[in-house]
Amino acid sequence: MSKRLFVKGNEAAAMGAVEAGCRYYFGYPITPQSDIPEYLSRELPKLNGEFIQAESEIGAINMLLGASACGVRAMTSSSSPGISLKQEGISYMAGAELPGVIINISRSGPGLGGIDASQSDYFQSVKGGGHGGYHIPVLAPNSVQEMYDLTMHAFDLADLYRTPVMLLGDSVIGQMKEALVPNARPVRELPEKGWAVRGKSGAEQRVVKSLFLGDGELEAHNWRLHAKYQVMKEKECISEEYETADARLIVTGFGSVARIAHTAVAMAREEGMKVGLFRPVTLFPFPEKALAEAAGRAGKVLVVELNTGQMVEDVRLSVGAAAQVSFYGRPPGAGSLPSPEELLEVIRKQYDDTAR
Amino acid sequence: MQQVFKRPQSLKDVQTHFCPGCHHGTIHRLVADAMDLYGVQDKTIGVASVGCSVFLYGYFDIDVVEAPHGRAPAVATGVKRAKPDNFVFTYQGDGDLAAIGTAEIIHAANRGEDITVVFVNNTTYGMTGGQMAPTTLVGQKTSTSPYGRDKSKDGSPIRMAELMAQLGGVAYSARVAVDSPKHVLEAKKVMREAFGYQAEGKGFSFVEVLSSCPTNWGMNPLKANARVGEEMIPYFPLGIFKKEEA
Numbered sequence A: 001m002s003k004r005l006f007v008k009g010n011e012a013a014a015m016g017a018v019e020a021g022c023r024y025y026f027g028y029p030i031t032p033q034s035d036i037p038e039y040l041s042r043e044l045p046k047l048n049g050e051f052i053q054a055e056s057e058i059g060a061i062n063m064l065l066g067a068s069a070c071g072v073r074a075m076t077s078s079s080s081p082g083i084s085l086k087q088e089g090i091s092y093m094a095g096a097e098l099p100g101v102i103i104n105i106s107r108s109g110p111g112l113g114g115i116d117a118s119q120s121d122y123f124q125s126v127k128g129g130g131h132g133g134y135h136i137p138v139l140a141p142n143s144v145q146e147m148y149d150l151t152m153h154a155f156d157l158a159d160l161y162r163t164p165v166m167l168l169g170d171s172v173i174g175q176m177k178e179a180l181v182p183n184a185r186p187v188r189e190l191p192e193k194g195w196a197v198r199g200k201s202g203a204e205q206r207v208v209k210s211l212f213l214g215d216g217e218l219e220a221h222n223w224r225l226h227a228k229y230q231v232m233k234e235k236e237c238i239s240e241e242y243e244t245a246d247a248r249l250i251v252t253g254f255g256s257v258a259r260i261a262h263t264a265v266a267m268a269r270e271e272g273m274k275v276g277l278f279r280p281v282t283l284f285p286f287p288e289k290a291l292a293e294a295a296g297r298a299g300k301v302l303v304v305e306l307n308t309g310q311m312v313e314d315v316r317l318s319v320g321a322a323a324q325v326s327f328y329g330r331p332p333g334a335g336s337l338p339s340p341e342e343l344l345e346v347i348r349k350q351y352d353d354t355a356r
Numbered sequence B: 001m002q003q004v005f006k007r008p009q010s011l012k013d014v015q016t017h018f019c020p021g022c023h024h025g026t027i028h029r030l031v032a033d034a035m036d037l038y039g040v041q042d043k044t045i046g047v048a049s050v051g052c053s054v055f056l057y058g059y060f061d062i063d064v065v066e067a068p069h070g071r072a073p074a075v076a077t078g079v080k081r082a083k084p085d086n087f088v089f090t091y092q093g094d095g096d097l098a099a100i101g102t103a104e105i106i107h108a109a110n111r112g113e114d115i116t117v118v119f120v121n122n123t124t125y126g127m128t129g130g131q132m133a134p135t136t137l138v139g140q141k142t143s144t145s146p147y148g149r150d151k152s153k154d155g156s157p158i159r160m161a162e163l164m165a166q167l168g169g170v171a172y173s174a175r176v177a178v179d180s181p182k183h184v185l186e187a188k189k190v191m192r193e194a195f196g197y198q199a200e201g202k203g204f205s206f207v208e209v210l211s212s213c214p215t216n217w218g219m220n221p222l223k224a225n226a227r228v229g230e231e232m233i234p235y236f237p238l239g240i241f242k243k244e245e246a
């Protein structure tokens, strides 16, 4: 029987990383994610691993680039302004097809903003915030358990597709404590890292790079990356549905706000409203098909986000004309998390509209 | 017949893309010679920077990781921490190391990463067309200092080898030039010594090499060569600034 622990989301992610075999961590302090480097600075040395507090987020992401190029499992973590600094390195890693896990326990912005829960890094994370046109898988946990499980999953995705992978949480998910059952890591068949630098050892030279100057080389590289993203869209979408089968209104949101929405949907059901919840767990690839199906049946979708409207764009693209999409956003500010009652009120309004 | 001069084993037999008279080729040879001396070719991981030297992997027959502009010391840190038994070096220009990558070099050096850094100082940004670098001499005209570098506005050229020597984590820091046969021979000795520091696990080593950029200096190779001795060496003195006995 697995033991049950009572830990913070941030600690759970760090524990998941260790369980996944990550032995190298490079980071720079920023609230609300500092429990991750604190945990790993304590634990990695015991496991013969390396913890480095880098001089900056730029330093950290490039250390991750270097370690990943050697084929080891490695990670960095930060929060919004720090992730902005990491974007250069993430673009280079995407270009050089290097695995690596980046945790973003996002806070509010733009600029220095604040440290409250926010989902305003959706565009930056999901649309490939660095230059050059690329995607990376983005996973959005909504519980301490998922911080653990999805971190392990992130390492597998990274190795399977040779790509950086981001875990996108926020201060609610990172800072809250709840029960965690530390499962063993899933077994997934992963390819050999025949591309990793190791010192030639008499064999063929290996080069990890993102510079492609030969005629047509870069175009081919971009099409290859594009094809990889299409495979991810086919195979790696994860979403969760609650009471969607007969729903006439689908509420959707990711991460922390989806939990509040879950409660609001349950309250709506108690009032007899046929409302369901659709929660994307992967933000890239976005679970377009599953959402389109649920939305098509219901005819109406309500998107709830802790920002002024970002994921709603992907929802609109996914459902097209099959459903009417409305948006309810609460960008960050002191005490700005919507209560379940507040969301229930919005649901009532949208649902009544449906009845008319 | 005795062969007295040959291509180092770590260098590929290819034509270079460097401009005529450019010193990057000579410096590549010195690096390859040092690698050969310690027999580390097979366990070396080079970190290429952004600039005219980005094509490192086209010349050295070794494994290479390419770093974003200025970040080579951080990339090398990740490599060396993951593979402590490998031989790791970076090769960076002055724009790369002394401007955009100042934080990365200072902190990798200060941590005493067990790597070797080859720093090519040609007082300009070569690849992008000869703009002002942190090492551009006062009064030197470049494409972004068309009236000459003005100390009161642009600051003074940075002396990196001396700066490195101040840091606790640095075991070896030196400046050499490759403008004359005598200086090349001295540079060869220093490069070997610097690589030896890592080969023997003695810590962070740094070699600044004064180099020419005939193309962007608007000089023919001979004049450019002469400039190194006449203008650069007086401001950037050659020598070993730190040599820790381990």
Ligand SMILES: Cc1ncc(C[n+]2csc(CCOP(=O)(O)OP(=O)(O)O)c2C)c(N)n1
Residues within 6 Å of the ligand: B050, B051, B052, B053, B069, B092, B093, B094, B095, B096, B097, B120, B122, B124, B125, B126, B127, B128, B133
């Ligand atoms: C982030 C970023 N900024 C700017 C550039 C453009 N860039 C390419 S090479 C270079 C200068 C390189 O100069 P230096 O390091 O002195 O090397 P050299 O070419 O002289 O050998 C610059 C600014 C870049 N590639 N990336």
Ligand code: SF4
Residues within 6 Å of the ligand: B017, B018, B019, B021, B022, B023, B024, B052, B122, B126, B127, B212, B213, B214, B215, B216
């Ligand atoms: S531009 Fe300057 S540094 Fe670059 S290859 Fe030509 S001479 Fe050498």
